Amino acid sequence: MARRVTVxxxxVDLAFLALFLWFDAPLLAWLNLGSIALYAAAYALLARRINLPALALIWTEVLGHATLGTLLIGWDSGFHYYLLMFIPATIVSGGHRTRPFVLVVLLFLFYMGLHAAARATGTLAPLSATGLWVVHAFNVAVVFAMAAYTARYYYGTVRRAEHQLVALASTDPLTGLSNRRNLIDRAEQALQQPRHAGQPTALVIADIDHFKHINDAHGHEAGDRTIVHVAELLARCCRAQDIAAxxxxxxxxxxxPATDTGAATLVAERIRAAVxxxxxAHGSAAIAVTLSLGVAEVAHDEPLGPAVARADHALYRSKEDGRNRVTVAGRA
Structure with a gap:
């Protein structure tokens, strides 16, 4: 963000150079070359992540430019508006909790001092009435544009952070699937829609067979990779409307959703066969992985919990019957 601002x-300073040359004010024009050089130096420092000196150069340029512009052309030129751009940037800059407010107070005192100095000295290098109006309009337009840009940037940053927090709260970090809490939160809506259409809903529970043996024989990294491997295969076997967690x-x-026991059994069998x-593949070894699965249909107006318990019971029957198989639970 800071590098974009320097550019x-x-x-803007390049435009000022051309503008003041047009109004036959070469001193005011060539002063902008110094500003461009400061911004170039700040950009180079920011690119190398030398942030504090870069920010010091930016502050120096803006304070100096606002001061010179105001004293030479007058308060009505609008150069003092650029000082106001520091307020939101200072408040969100972080650091010690009192530091931003101290800087804002100092900025306020500088602003008021500049106003008093401009009234005391008058205009040192006046422009024509037309020139003054053009410079004022240009400064207002730039400040509006930069304020809108920075507000949009911070809004986008906040929105991205919100999306990341939602993803962290709803996604299992290892597999990328929904986590348990997110599935439970989404289950009510997922159950209601098929019920209104008179359609059944089913669920499948799958458990990796002999997972402790995989961890003991190959290490926990292999165990994590096994979980990810199964999650990827499971996700490929699901439809867009299914919720895998x-x-x-x-x-x-x-x-x-919208799946009866027979169709859910086919899905479970497809998952089992795919795994x-x-x-x-783990190093030079190939780890055989199988699943035991339980299937249950959610009865009409039944909450998710009892159906999960039935599917879980069916899963353990698959374990008892030799693993690597699908068992269907009885109806509620």
């Missing part, structure tokens, strides 16, 4: 500010540890749950057919 925009240097372009890491339910906990090595266990996954898939909510299948069994693709061992995980």
């Amino acid at each position: 925009m500010a240097a372009c 890491r339910w906990g540890g090595e266990e996954f749950l898939v909510l299948l 069994a057919a693709q061992p995980l």
Whole structure:
């Protein structure tokens, strides 16, 4: 953001150079070359992440430019407006909690002091009435544009941070699937829509077989890679409207809206077969991975919890019957 501001500010100074040459005020014009040089130096420092000296150069340029412009052309030129641009940047700059407010107070005192100095000295290098109006209008336009740009930038930054927080709160960091809490939050709406249409909803619970043995034999990194491997294969077997989540540890749950028991069983079998057919490559080893799965249909007006309990019970029957299989729970 700071580098963008330096580029925009240097372009503004370049425009001032041309503007003052047009109004036959060469002293005012060539002063902008110094400002452009300061912004170039600040940009170079920012690119190398030498931030404090760069910000000091930016402050020096703006304070100096505002002071010279105001004293030479007069208060009505509008150069003092640029000082106001520092207020939001200073407040959001962080650091010690009192530092931004101290800087704002100092900026206020400088602003009022500049106003008093401009009234006391008068205009040292006056422009024509037309020139003064053009410079004032140009300064107002630049300040409006920069304020709008920085506000939009900070708004975008806040929105991106909000999206990241939502993603962190709703996504399992290892697999990228929904986490348990997010699935529970979304389940009510996912259940209601098929119910209004008179359609069933089913769910599948899957658990990685002998996961402790994988961890013990190959290490926890292999265990994590196994979970990710299964999650990727599981996601490929789901439709866009399905909600796949890491339910906990090595266990996954898939909510299948508008799906009856028979269709859910086919989905579960597809997931089981896909995982069994693709061992995980880990170094020179190929780790065979299988799943045990349980399927349950959610009864009409039944909350998610009892259906999950039935699917979980069916999953454990799959474990007891030899693993790497799908078991369907009875109806509620």
